[in-house]
Amino acid sequence: MIKRLLIANRGEIAVRIARACREMGIESVAVFSDADAGAAHVVAADYAVRLGPAPATESYLNVRALLDAATSSGADAVHPGYGFLSENAGFARACRDAGLAFVGPPAEVIARMGSKIEARAVAISAGVPVVPGQTPADQTDEGLVDAIRLVGLPALIKASAGGGGRGMRQVHDFADAVAAIQSARREAEGAFRDGTLYVERLIERPHHVEVQIFADSHGQVVHLFERECSVQRRHQKVIEESPSPHLTPGLRQRMTDAAVRAARAAGYVNAGTFEFLVDLGHGAGDDTPFYFLEMNTRLQVEHPVTEQVTGVDMVRAQLLVASGLPLPWTQASLTQRGHAIEARIYAEDPSQAFIPQAGPLLLYREPRLPGVRVDSGFREGDQVPVHYDALLAKVIATAETRELATARLRQALRAFPILGIRTNIPFVIRVLDSEAFVAGTVHTGFLDHEGASLASAPAAEPPAFLRAALDAADLDGRTPGGPTAPRASDPWDRVSGWSVR
């Protein structure tokens, strides 16, 4: 069994993993950049090791620094979280070569399923339908334009190494193709250090439904049902839920069977997700077509909705499997109960093209309500750094039905004041209130097209009674983030030289 786990990540997922470690009696080692020395994930762990300066390339993406941290802290395993190096086969291999258990699939499987070409080949070999597309051998602008011509317009350009919407561009007109290719390549190189691009046919107005699978090294493969993640903005998920409002029992059976078959074909171990596009153009039924999109060979941001409806702890299961133990469940023991919806809370400004925001959390109070779970990586008073993804927290509401879970989530978001930095909370509330969300007809392009106006609601007039609260605040002069005595150097900021006997 793993004894000491290095968490090669930051933010809410690092906190989430550290908590699972505490429950299991595993010691946890946080890593941090200079921007995160006092961050929530550092506090949540038993040990903490500095990686380097704030830029991710010098800290959370720095394989050498991470391996050194694992060695110096005496860790015997590494959890990569999501993002950063989580889908980097080289990192998984480097961990294994350093004698560290990597909490995820073997490096070869990450490489295979992380490559869109090979992942498609695996899917096809397992009898899973795929969207027409290719990674051209000729990666020049001209080669990629030719590839777009072959798959047909509209087309989607993607980072071959990527995920999370980075390095992804739609092409509806050949006139825009070269600009889209160049932009996607730059973003792919910046995010993944690999500018290889993949081109596929764009299925219009699809629903994004993904199947969570889990496999151990003893040959057991199970699925944990589906998540509907169609509420996306520029391919970045905003709201996720389980179960999907669209799957009939027959369609769910076909999709989960396909995912388990593909996981077996891939030789998969640990937690993984098969993403599918579901074409509801002809309505929902047992025979509704679906296509394999890609596989995520890691724990996902939205794993809590699965945990909520199945009642299991996926991080715990990951750590058991990485220790060589069998999965703690069988397929028959897994059921879907009730409905869970997650909203991702980002520091961003919906009224200004969702520009990420960095700055102080002057006031930050998480909601505490029945059936509401908040996974977060920040506390009041923290600075949201400019260097990383702007995800602040995830709010997950669970209830008997979709309607009740939606009501619960809306209430939780209304009771989540974040001041000092702009967030997407008012926007997410408008999405939850929209007719399309209530009806469940939101497709992956909805927020970029029909629902784009939800981003820029007219600025509401502040109700007159707010003035009374402001006057009271002016009088007592003690609001969070208000003026405080300058603290050039506080002797208690850093204390050294003490020894403990």
Place this chain on the structure above:
Amino acid sequence: MSARVVATRIGDGVYRVDVDGRTEIVHVAGEQGQRWVHWNGQVFERPFAVAPRTRSARQPEGAQALSAPMPSTVRKVAVAPGTRVSKGDTLLVLEAMKMELPIRAAADGVVRAVHCREGELVQPGVTLIELDQRS
């Protein structure tokens, strides 16, 4: 008839406002004059304050100064002084929080000056590109 409104501080930055007997919970943070207020899922920045919209007084007519909306890295500089640009052309590509942010020309014009280099970390409000607009 005006409503009877009483505000009571009930916690750090938390105020209970009684409006004709109905209770509203309001969160307040920030310095006086720079307040942020939260009520029922809505956030107001500097409510009731008239935001002074000052533009640089010395900026000549028809000129445009472009700056970064937030701290970011300059990923690409697509123009040089003297480049003729059309409305909508990408002048710069910034990157912040792993997202690309194209800065585009708001009107036809000629680039007068470029004040940043590729790879440079730039702060918001600092002029990156000056553009003379063609009238």
